[in-house]
Amino acid sequence: MKTISHPVLFINKSAIARLKGESCDSFQEFCRLSTINSAVYFAQMPPLEYERNVHNEHLLRAREVQGRIIALLCAWEMTGNNHFRDAVINYVRMMKEWQC
Numbered sequence: 001m002k003t004i005s006h007p008v009l010f011i012n013k014s015a016i017a018r019l020k021g022e023s024c025d026s027f028q029e030f031c032r033l034s035t036i037n038s039a040v041y042f043a044q045m046p047p048l049e050y051e052r053n054v055h056n057e058h059l060l061r062a063r064e065v066q067g068r069i070i071a072l073l074c075a076w077e078m079t080g081n082n083h084f085r086d087a088v089i090n091y092v093r094m095m096k097e098w099q100c
Contacts, residue, residue: 035078042087045094058100069091
């Protein structure tokens with residue numbers, strides 16, 4: 001069995017090309033703009049929105065941040081705007097302070 005020499009990527013080169021708007025259709029353009037708009041909002045570091053004092057509260061919090069980070073990283077890849085990457089770093093710093 002042959003193994004690959006690099007880690008499996010979350011997103012491949014053709015998907016990145018689609019994110020950047022190369023040969024995209026109207027639905028892809030809608031998704032692209034929606035992701036960028038979400039990332040602009042998330043880059044402002046709004047308070048996390050998850051239920052508190054419930055079973056799996058920490059998991060809900062982690063999923064909220066995960067969604068924000070993925071949107072920000074996609075927007076950074078699409079636009080090259082380091083503001084999105086910097087926001088991801090701020091979220092990681094925030095997570096470092098969490099009490100679990």
